[in-house]
Amino acid sequence: xxxxxxxxxxxxxxxxxxxxxxxxxxxxxxxxxxxxxxxxxxxxxxxxxxxxxxxxxxxxxxxxxxxxxxxxxxxxxxxxxxxxxxxxxxxxxxxxxxxxxxxxxxxxxxxxxxxxxxxxxxxxxxxxxxxxxxxxxxxxxxxxxxxxxxxxxxxxxxxxxxxxxxxxxxxxxxxxxxxxxxxxxxxxxxxxxxxxxxxxxxxxxxxxxxxxxxxxx
Amino acid sequence: xxxxxxxxxxxxxxxxxxxxxxxxxxxxxxxxxxxxxxxxxxxxxxxxxxxxxxxxxxxxxxxxxxxxxxxxxxxxxxxxxxxxxxxxxxxxxxxxxxxxxxxxxxxxxxxxxxxxxxxxxxxxxxxxxxxxxxxxxxxxxxxxxxxxxxxxxxxxxxxxxxxxxxxxxxxxxxxxxxxxxxxxxxxxxxxxxxxxxxxxxxxxxxxxxxxxxxxxx
Amino acid sequence: xxxxxxxxxxxxxxxxxxxxxxxxxxxxxxxxxxxxxxxxxxxxxxxxxxxxxxxxxxxxxxxxxxxxxxxxxxxxxxxxxxxxxxxxxxxxxxxxxxxxxxxxxxxxxxxxxxxxxxxxxxxxxxxxxxxxxxxxxxxxxxxxxxxxxxxxxxxxxxxxxxxxxxxxxxxxxxxxxxxxxxxxxxxxxxxxxxxxxxxxxxxxxxxxxxxxxxxxx
Amino acid sequence: xxxxxxxxxxxxxxxxxxxxxxxxxxxxxxxxxxxxxxxxxxxxxxxxxxxxxxxxxxxxxxxxxxxxxxxxxxxxxxxxxxxxxxxxxxxxxxxxxxxxxxxxxxxxxxxxxxxxxxxxxxxxxxxxxxxxxxxxxxxxxxxxxxxxxxxxxxxxxxxxxxxxxxxxxxxxxxxxxxxxxxxxxxxxxxxxxxxxxxxxxxxxxxxxxxxxxxxxx
DNA sequence: TATGAATGAGATTTCATTCAT
DNA sequence: AATGAATGAAATCTCATTCAT
Numbered sequence: 001x002x003x004x005x006x007x008x009x010x011x012x013x014x015x016x017x018x019x020x021x022x023x024x025x026x027x028x029x030x031x032x033x034x035x036x037x038x039x040x041x042x043x044x045x046x047x048x049x050x051x052x053x054x055x056x057x058x059x060x061x062x063x064x065x066x067x068x069x070x071x072x073x074x075x076x077x078x079x080x081x082x083x084x085x086x087x088x089x090x091x092x093x094x095x096x097x098x099x100x101x102x103x104x105x106x107x108x109x110x111x112x113x114x115x116x117x118x119x120x121x122x123x124x125x126x127x128x129x130x131x132x133x134x135x136x137x138x139x140x141x142x143x144x145x146x147x148x149x150x151x152x153x154x155x156x157x158x159x160x161x162x163x164x165x166x167x168x169x170x171x172x173x174x175x176x177x178x179x180x181x182x183x184x185x186x187x188x189x190x191x192x193x194x195x196x197x198x199x200x201x202x203x204x205x206x207x208x209x210x211x212x213x214x215x216x217x
Numbered sequence: 218x219x220x221x222x223x224x225x226x227x228x229x230x231x232x233x234x235x236x237x238x239x240x241x242x243x244x245x246x247x248x249x250x251x252x253x254x255x256x257x258x259x260x261x262x263x264x265x266x267x268x269x270x271x272x273x274x275x276x277x278x279x280x281x282x283x284x285x286x287x288x289x290x291x292x293x294x295x296x297x298x299x300x301x302x303x304x305x306x307x308x309x310x311x312x313x314x315x316x317x318x319x320x321x322x323x324x325x326x327x328x329x330x331x332x333x334x335x336x337x338x339x340x341x342x343x344x345x346x347x348x349x350x351x352x353x354x355x356x357x358x359x360x361x362x363x364x365x366x367x368x369x370x371x372x373x374x375x376x377x378x379x380x381x382x383x384x385x386x387x388x389x390x391x392x393x394x395x396x397x398x399x400x401x402x403x404x405x406x407x408x409x410x411x412x413x414x415x416x417x418x419x420x421x422x423x424x425x426x427x428x429x430x431x432x433x434x
Numbered sequence: 435x436x437x438x439x440x441x442x443x444x445x446x447x448x449x450x451x452x453x454x455x456x457x458x459x460x461x462x463x464x465x466x467x468x469x470x471x472x473x474x475x476x477x478x479x480x481x482x483x484x485x486x487x488x489x490x491x492x493x494x495x496x497x498x499x500x501x502x503x504x505x506x507x508x509x510x511x512x513x514x515x516x517x518x519x520x521x522x523x524x525x526x527x528x529x530x531x532x533x534x535x536x537x538x539x540x541x542x543x544x545x546x547x548x549x550x551x552x553x554x555x556x557x558x559x560x561x562x563x564x565x566x567x568x569x570x571x572x573x574x575x576x577x578x579x580x581x582x583x584x585x586x587x588x589x590x591x592x593x594x595x596x597x598x599x600x601x602x603x604x605x606x607x608x609x610x611x612x613x614x615x616x617x618x619x620x621x622x623x624x625x626x627x628x629x630x631x632x633x634x635x636x637x638x639x640x641x642x643x644x645x646x647x648x649x650x651x
Numbered sequence: 652x653x654x655x656x657x658x659x660x661x662x663x664x665x666x667x668x669x670x671x672x673x674x675x676x677x678x679x680x681x682x683x684x685x686x687x688x689x690x691x692x693x694x695x696x697x698x699x700x701x702x703x704x705x706x707x708x709x710x711x712x713x714x715x716x717x718x719x720x721x722x723x724x725x726x727x728x729x730x731x732x733x734x735x736x737x738x739x740x741x742x743x744x745x746x747x748x749x750x751x752x753x754x755x756x757x758x759x760x761x762x763x764x765x766x767x768x769x770x771x772x773x774x775x776x777x778x779x780x781x782x783x784x785x786x787x788x789x790x791x792x793x794x795x796x797x798x799x800x801x802x803x804x805x806x807x808x809x810x811x812x813x814x815x816x817x818x819x820x821x822x823x824x825x826x827x828x829x830x831x832x833x834x835x836x837x838x839x840x841x842x843x844x845x846x847x848x849x850x851x852x853x854x855x856x857x858x859x860x861x862x863x864x865x866x867x868x
Numbered sequence: 869t870a871t872g873a874a875t876g877a878g879a880t881t882t883c884a885t886t887c888a889t
Numbered sequence: 890a891a892t893g894a895a896t897g898a899a900a901t902c903t904c905a906t907t908c909a910t
Contacts, residue, residue, distance in 0.1 A: 053270030175423040186399035487704030616837035
C-alpha cells in the first residue's frame with residue numbers, strides 16, 4: 001500500500017559529494033547531481049514567485065525543464081524539496097551568523113558592519129525566497145517552521161551580543177536585537193522584491209546608520 | 218488588549234447600511250448580519266493559522282459553525298472574504314496612520330509615540346492575521362496584495378514626515394521610514410504569535426527607545 | 435499541509451443509523467445514506483471484478499454513478515472503502531459462524547449442515563469479492579489482512595469444535611478444520627466466478643458429502 | 652524441504668538453450684544466464700510479497716540487485732516476467748500431475764499419496780508465490796490467468812480419475828476433485844505463509860487422512 | 869435564511885517503460 | 890552486458906464552488 005519512499009530510501013539528502021547521507025547506497029553521478037541542482041534552483045525561484053502553497057510541482061519541473069517523474073526521483077514531495085532548500089539556506093546563514101561583528105561606532109566598525117550586511121544582502125538576494133516562505137503561515141507549527149525559527153533565534157542571539165555594553169544597558173536585549181534583525185530582513189525583502197525604489201548602496205548605508213544609531217544613540 | 222469598541226465597530230462598519238457586499242443589493246436583517254460577522258471573524262482566524270492559500274472554505278465555515286451554502290450567500294469567493302477583511306483593516310489602519318505624531322525627543326514626545334504604538338499594537342493584536350497574509354498575497358501580484366502595499370506606502374509616507382528635519386537630513390527618508398515601519402510591524406508579529414517572549418510593555422518601551430534613537434541618534 | 439481527513443473527521447464510519455460511530459457529530463441524511471450505500475455496493479462489485487489494486491476509484495464512482503469528490507466525502511481513501519466493506523462482511527460472517535452446527539451423520543444433521551452451507555453460499559455470492567480480496571497479497575501484513583485472518587481463525591475454531599469427538603480423535607483438529615473451511619470457501623469461489631461448471635445444488639450436495647465423510651469417514 | 656535438483660533444473664529449463672525469451676534471438680552467455688535467473692527468483696519473491704499488481708519492477712530489480720535497464724534486457728514487461736515464471740511452474744506442476752497416484756485405502760496406497768503430497772508441498776514451498784498470484788490474475792481475465800486455470804483443470808482432472816470407482820459413484824466427480832485439490836493447495840498456502848501453526852508432517856498426515864476419508868468414507 | 873450534498877477541474881504522486889552512456 | 894537517469898500516462902486525492910431542499 002504505502003510504496004517505499006524512493007527518494008528517502010535512496011538516501012538522496014543533499015550532500016556536496018553526491019553520496020547519500022545515510023550511507024544507504026545510492027550515489028548520484030554527475031548528471032544526477034546536475035538535475036537535482038536544477039530542481040533545487042527551480043524550487044527557490046518558484047517558491048519566491050508564488051510562496052509554498054501556490055507553487056505547483058508543475059511549475060518547478062517546467063522551470064527546471066524536467067518532468068514529474070524526475071522530480072519524485074529526487075524529492076519525495078513538494079515539502080521535501082522545500083526542506084532541502086531550507087537545509088541549504090540554514091547552513092549558509094549559520095556560517096554568516098558566526099561572523100556578525102561587534103558593532104563599533106568608528107569608521108572601521110561601520111565598514112565591518114556594512115560588509116557583513118552586504119554579504120547578508122547577497123545571500124538574501126539568492127535565497128530570500130526561501131527565507132520569506134519560512135514566514136508563511138501554517139508552516140509555523142511544522143518542523144519546517146521550527147527550523148526557520150531556530151535560525152532566527154541564533155541570528156537574534158548573535159545580534160544581542162552587541163547589546164551587552166554599558167552604553168545601552170537600558171534596552172531589552174532580546175527585543176532590541178530582534179527589532180534590528182527583522183528590520184534588516186524586511187528591508188532586504190522590500191528591496192529584493194522591488195516594492196521600494198532604492199539601490200543596494202542606499203539600503204546598506206541606511207541600515208548601517210540606523211543600526212549604529214540604535215546601538216549608540 | 219484589543220479595544221472592544223474599535224473591534225465591534227469595525228466588525229460591521231463596511232456594511233453598516235446592512236447591504237450585502239456581493240453587489241446583489243440584498244439587505245441583511247439582524248440574523249444575516251450576525252452570520253456574516255461570524256464568517257468574517259472565522260476568516261481572520263483561519264487566514265492567521267494557515268495563510269491565504271492553505272486556508273480552506275471548509276475550515277472557515279467550521280470555525281464559524283456555518284455551512285458552505287451559507288458562506289457563498291455572503292461572499293462570492295474565498296478571495297472576496299479576504300478582500301472584505303482587508304477593507305476592514307485598511308480603514309482602521311488609515312485612521313491610525315493619520316494620527317501618527319511627529320516624534321520629539323522629549324518626555325511628552327515619547328509619551329505620544331508610545332501611545333500611538335500601543336494603539337497600533339491593539340489593532341495588530343486583532344487583525345494582524347490579515348496584515349500578515351498581505352505578504353503572502355503580494356507574492357502573487359493580485360489586487361489584494363496591491364491593497365496591502367498601498368496601506369504600507371501610506372504608513373511609510375507618514376513615518377517619512379518625521380525625517381524632514383535638519384537633524385537627520387543625511388538619512389534616506391523613504392528607506393529609513395520603511396525600516397522603522399517594518400520593524401514595528403514585525404516585532405508586533407513576533408510578540409502576537411508568541412515567537413518571542415516579551416510583555417507588551419517591554420515591546421513598547423523598546424520600540425520607543427529604538428525609534429527615537431534612530432531618529433535622533 | 436495535511437488537510438484534516440474530512441471523511442474520518444466527520445465520523446462517517448458505517449452505522450445503520452447514519453450517525454457517526456465516534457459521536458463527532460456529522461449525521462447523514464437520507465440522501466447521504468443512499469449515496470454512501472451506492473458507493474459501498476459499487477466497491478464490492480469493482481473489487482470483485484478486478485481485485486483491490488487493479489480497482490480504480492474511477493471505476494467505483496462510475497458504477498455508483500457518482501463523482502470523485504463525492505467518493506472522498508464518504509471515504510478517506512480507496513483503502514478506507516475496503517476497510518468499511520470488510521467491517522460489513524466480518525460482522526455478517528461472525529453472525530453466521532456462531533450458528534455453525536455440530537455435524538451429525540444423520541438425515542437431520544446433514545440437512546442442518548446443508549442449510550448452513552447454503553447460507554454461507556448466499557453470503558459468499560454477495561460479498562465473496564471482498565473475502566477473496568482478503569487473500570490478495572501484501573495486504574496480509576496490513577490491518578486489513580489481519581482482520582481477514584481473524585475471521586478465518588474464528589471460522590476455523592468453530593469448525594474445530596466438530597472434531598472433539600472420540601471418533602476422529604486421531605486427526606489434527608486445527609488443520610483438519612482449516613482444510614474443510616478452505617475447501618468450502620474455494621469451492622464457493624470457483625462456482626461464484628464460473629470457473630467450474632456446477633449448479634449451486636450440486637455444490638451443496640458435494641460439500642455435505644465430503645465434509646461428512648471427512649468427519650465420520 | 653525444496654528438492655534441490657528440481658529447483659535448479661527448473662531455474663534454467665525454459666531457456667536451457669541459452670536463448671532469450673524476448674524473441675530477440677539473443678544468445679545468453681553464462682553471465683547473462685545468471686542475471687536472468689536472479690531476476691526470475693526476485694520476481695517470485697516480490698510477487699509473493701505483494702501480488703502481481705502491487706509488485707513494482709523497482710522492487711524486483713532491487714531484490715535482484717540489478718537495474719531497470721537490465722530488467723528490460725531480459726523481459727519485455729512485468730507481465731512477461733510473470734509469464735515466464737508461470738511457464739516454469741506449470742512445467743514442473745504438469746510433470747507432478749502425471750504422477751498423481753490412484754488412491755487406495757491400503758498401507759501402501761496411503762504411503763504413495765503421502766509421497767506425492769510431499770512432492771507437491773516441496774514445489775509449493777518454492778513456487779507457491781506464483782501459484783497464489785494466479786488467483787489475482789484470474790480476476791482480470793488476462794491470458795496469464797487462463798494459463799493458471801488450465802493447470803488447475805489438469806490437476807482437477809487427474810484427481811477426478813480417482814473418483815471413477817463404483818464406491819464413490821454418488822459424488823459429483825468434477826466438484827469433489829476440485830474440492831480436494833483446492834483443499835490441498837490452500838492448506839499448503841496457509842502453512843507456507845505461517846498463517847497456521849503446523850509442521851509439514853502434521854500437514855501431510857492430515858491431508859492423507861482427509862483425502863482418503865473423503866474418497867472412501 | 870440556512871444547509872447537507874454533489875461536483876469536477878486541477879493538484880500531487882506513482883511506476884512501467886525507454887534512453888543514453 | 891549493465892546501469893543510472895529520464896519520462897509521461899495514469900492513478901489518487903483536494904477543495905472552491907454550485908445545487909437542491
